Every structure is written in C-alpha cells, then in structure tokens.
Amino acid sequence: MTHLINGEWQSGQGPNLTSYNPATGEALWHGRGADASQVDAAIAAARDAQLEWFLSGLPARQALVRAFKQQLEADKGPLAQLISEETGKPLWETRTEVGAMIGKVELSITAHQDRTGDSEKALPLGRAMLRHKPHGVVAVFGPYNFPGHLPNGHMVPALLAGNTVVLKPSELTPKVSEHVLKLWQAAGLPKGVINLVQGELETGKALASHPGIDGLFFTGSSRTGHLLHQQYAGQPGKILALEMGGNNPLIVREVADERAAVHDIIQSAFISSGQRCTCARRLLLPNTSQGDALLARLLEATKLIRVDQPNAEPAPFIGSMISSEAALGMVAAQRQLESLGGKVLEPLTVVTPGTGLVRPGIIDVTAIESLPDEEYFGPLLQVIRYDDFDQAIRIANDTGYGLSAGLLSDSRAEWDYFLPRSRAGIVNWNRQITGAAGSAPFGGIGASGNHRASAYYAADYCAYPVASMEADQVVMPETLAPGLEL
Numbered sequence: 001m002t003h004l005i006n007g008e009w010q011s012g013q014g015p016n017l018t019s020y021n022p023a024t025g026e027a028l029w030h031g032r033g034a035d036a037s038q039v040d041a042a043i044a045a046a047r048d049a050q051l052e053w054f055l056s057g058l059p060a061r062q063a064l065v066r067a068f069k070q071q072l073e074a075d076k077g078p079l080a081q082l083i084s085e086e087t088g089k090p091l092w093e094t095r096t097e098v099g100a101m102i103g104k105v106e107l108s109i110t111a112h113q114d115r116t117g118d119s120e121k122a123l124p125l126g127r128a129m130l131r132h133k134p135h136g137v138v139a140v141f142g143p144y145n146f147p148g149h150l151p152n153g154h155m156v157p158a159l160l161a162g163n164t165v166v167l168k169p170s171e172l173t174p175k176v177s178e179h180v181l182k183l184w185q186a187a188g189l190p191k192g193v194i195n196l197v198q199g200e201l202e203t204g205k206a207l208a209s210h211p212g213i214d215g216l217f218f219t220g221s222s223r224t225g226h227l228l229h230q231q232y233a234g235q236p237g238k239i240l241a242l243e244m245g246g247n248n249p250l251i252v253r254e255v256a257d258e259r260a261a262v263h264d265i266i267q268s269a270f271i272s273s274g275q276r277c278t279c280a281r282r283l284l285l286p287n288t289s290q291g292d293a294l295l296a297r298l299l300e301a302t303k304l305i306r307v308d309q310p311n312a313e314p315a316p317f318i319g320s321m322i323s324s325e326a327a328l329g330m331v332a333a334q335r336q337l338e339s340l341g342g343k344v345l346e347p348l349t350v351v352t353p354g355t356g357l358v359r360p361g362i363i364d365v366t367a368i369e370s371l372p373d374e375e376y377f378g379p380l381l382q383v384i385r386y387d388d389f390d391q392a393i394r395i396a397n398d399t400g401y402g403l404s405a406g407l408l409s410d411s412r413a414e415w416d417y418f419l420p421r422s423r424a425g426i427v428n429w430n431r432q433i434t435g436a437a438g439s440a441p442f443g444g445i446g447a448s449g450n451h452r453a454s455a456y457y458a459a460d461y462c463a464y465p466v467a468s469m470e471a472d473q474v475v476m477p478e479t480l481a482p483g484l485e486l
C-alpha cells in the first residue's frame, strides 16, 4: 500500500512507480502513483481534519510530535538503514539524518513559542492580544537528498501550528516516506492530519495546482521551485515557501593550517556526494604559491576519499549518488565544462557502471569566459583562481543564486569586509558551508528562495498573526470623540 489518505492505506491509481537502491541498482519498492482523484481525496481528508486538529490545542499537538520523536528514537537503526538503501548515502550519515529528525521536534516546539507564541499587553480599556492561527491545509514537497529530515522540517512546525498536511515526497524515495508515515501512525496520528500521496509529475502538479490547499512548502530544485511559483501566481492570499538550490562559493585567503582548510573544503564540496543544496560548487583560490600548494594538497586528499557501498566497512566518506542517471549527468556536466575551456584536475568518474557510485572530481574553470550559473548537484568542484580579494568577492557574488557562501581566512578584518558584501542567506567564516544548524534560520536569496527561511524560522510560514483588542465587557469610554452625543 502506497498512499495514506484519511488514515487508510491505499494503492495508487496513477502510473507505476519503482524505487531502486542506487548503490546496487536493485529494485526496492514498487507501487503506483496517486492520480488526481486521490490527490483530491487527500486534500478533502486534510480539510475535514483541520479544525478539530487545531482545536485539540497546543499541548495535544506537542504530545503527538513528541510521541513521533519516541517512535523515531526506537526505530533509528532501521530508519537510517532504509534511508541509506534508498538514497545511497553512507550509514554514518543517515544516522545523523535521523538524529536531525529527532532534534527537529524540540527545536520546533521552542521555535513555535518563540516566533509565533501568544502575547498580551494591557490597553486603557481591556488588552491587546497577539495570537497565531494555522493556514489550514498545506502541501509539503520533499527532495530526495534528505527524504526524512527535510519534509520533516516543514511538517513538524506545520502540525504544531495546527495545519493539516498533504505530503508529496520525492518519487525517488517513496519507501522512506511510507516508513516514516507508519511511525507517525504508531505515534497516534489522527486520521487526515497527515496524508501521503506518492508519485511523479502528475501527482505533484495535481497537488500544487489544487485550489483546496492554503499553502505550499517546497524544498527542491530551483527549476521546480520557479515552476511552482508560476503555478501559484495570482493567489496572493496563499503562502508559498520555497527552499531551492545554490551555486555556492567558498573563498580561500591566507590560512596557517592548510590541512584544516582542505578538510573544510572537502566537507563543503563532497559530503553526501555533493548532493546538498549548501555544498560549495565554486572554490576561489588565490593566484599565489600558497594557492598552488593548497590546491595540490586538496587534489591529493580528494584522490584518497573513500567511495564505497553505503554500509561498507571501513565506512566510506561518500556512498552513491541518488541514481545512475544522476551520476551520468555529472559526467556530462564535467564534459560540458571541459568543452567550454575547463581543465580537469581530478576527474569525476563513475565507479561502477549502472550505479550512482562516483568518485569526486575537481575542474579548473578559470579560463571559461562565460561560466554557466548552474547548480551541478553532485561531487564536482569548480576551481577559480583570482588575483585580489575584491575580485574574489565579485566572482563569488556573480550568481543568480544566494544560498550559502564561505570564507576561509585567518584575518578577522577580511571576514568583516566579506560579510556585508556577500550575497547569501548562510555565510560562514572558517567553517564548512554544509551542515547548517536547525537552531538557526535556513534559506537563501535570489534563485535559492523566496525569503521564507526554514529550520528555526519555519514556524513563521506555518501560521499567520491575529491581532485582537479585547475587553470583558462593552464599556463606555471616559471621553467621547468630538461630534458624538450619546
């Protein structure tokens, strides 16, 4: 059974859907996508459940998400194993993904109170109250790279605020979503409060364009986010939160600890096989002998990165990309950059044909006159050599995206110079640019997002403020406005 609608598991009525273990090519899960009538039914179920869910009160909603957290804690081994099988990410990494899902619960409870809590101020006659209300029924779209953590990052705050949810996960990771929904059910999920519709484009479009949703929370590619924005046009009353990709720069200046700099570069560029929206795509290195030395050391360290089956011992740093098609796409991207004048320094190569296992690559693109402003979503790092800091900052900002950016420099003055000039929502100094904290807001500008940051600020887009002036009785004011006689 594939879809959870109104508390019942159903088979799909849409096209066939299969998911694979990308590290082996083995099929993992079969089903059929939800067709438009099932999307309709999911939205109707969410609508029917919504008021009761909101009126159940914050303590009851907190109790459900905490019960879900307990289910996650009891199931963390199997869930990490499943995420690893369906995404190809190493087990150590999927364990951290499940840890992030668990951590999201208390963080979201705190954020809900902090960002959207109630408050009261005394007025001469009565009081001014601030409360927040849920939007109603919200659609959540998730990507494949964190199939547990990223949809969870929208759903937990949405539920706490009193919304009901229709989740459309990535078609590449349906098994993880089905499993997670079973944990929600084991936690006592009331029927209709979360509905799961699986499927590809047809399901996604039916959900995104449905007049019955009050909000759409999307994490995924910039291309899809832009399409959704167009579909949403003309509905100013509805909330749309877009978390999209990036073409993220990392600038290196003078650093004493070269080994630490190489570590931060590798963690920024290649973690999760480069399949993080925050990954560094462009490394800006000075045109100096220190820049040469750092590059040589980076190339050496990149050759030594262990790429292997996700559950191999000793553990690999990276496992498989999401699919063999994605791996071939990265080979094609490298070829394209090469044809434009890029020089391959360390080739990105497919390890086992027919799988998503690829070795990370590094390409010098300094000579390319018009470098494509593309997010190549995989382990391919573009190196750009620069002459001075201002030029480096100009190149770093020469992108329509604006998700993450970083500076590796032992100079505080350089950080103070960089920070106000950088154009991104996440800007780090002497830290890798991946691995953002859930206790901070998370989002980008330009083609990376629409100023509805998630993580700690997800609470903001899950509810709207209601301001009330209240008094316990109707009372006559002491003075009347001019011209009134009563």
Ligand SMILES: NC(=O)C1=CN([C@@H]2O[C@H](COP(=O)(O)OP(=O)(O)OC[C@H]3O[C@@H](n4cnc5c(N)ncnc54)[C@H](O)[C@@H]3O)[C@@H](O)[C@H]2O)C=CC1
Binding pocket: 141, 142, 143, 144, 145, 146, 150, 168, 169, 170, 171, 199, 200, 201, 204, 205, 208, 219, 220, 221, 222, 223, 224, 225, 227, 243, 244, 245, 246, 276, 277, 278, 375, 377, 403, 443, 448
């Ligand atoms: N800023 C952020 O927080 C993050 C951004 N991402 C970005 O996500 C991308 C990788 O994830 P993908 O799963 O490939 O993203 P994607 O954009 O292909 O898909 C995301 C979701 O949208 C659905 N979808 C695709 N086309 C649609 C359409 N025309 N109408 C309605 N729904 C549609 C998909 O089925 C999936 O559920 C990368 O670009 C990455 O940078 C990933 C993680 C975090």
Ligand SMILES: O=C(O)CCC(=O)N[C@@H](CCC(=O)O)C(=O)O
Binding pocket: 100, 145, 146, 150, 153, 275, 276, 277, 278, 279, 433, 434, 435, 436, 437, 438, 439, 442, 454, 455
């Ligand atoms: O939402 C949060 O709790 C923090 C955001 C987060 O987890 N970011 C990760 C992954 C984002 C991605 O690429 O999918 C990161 O910054 O590495």
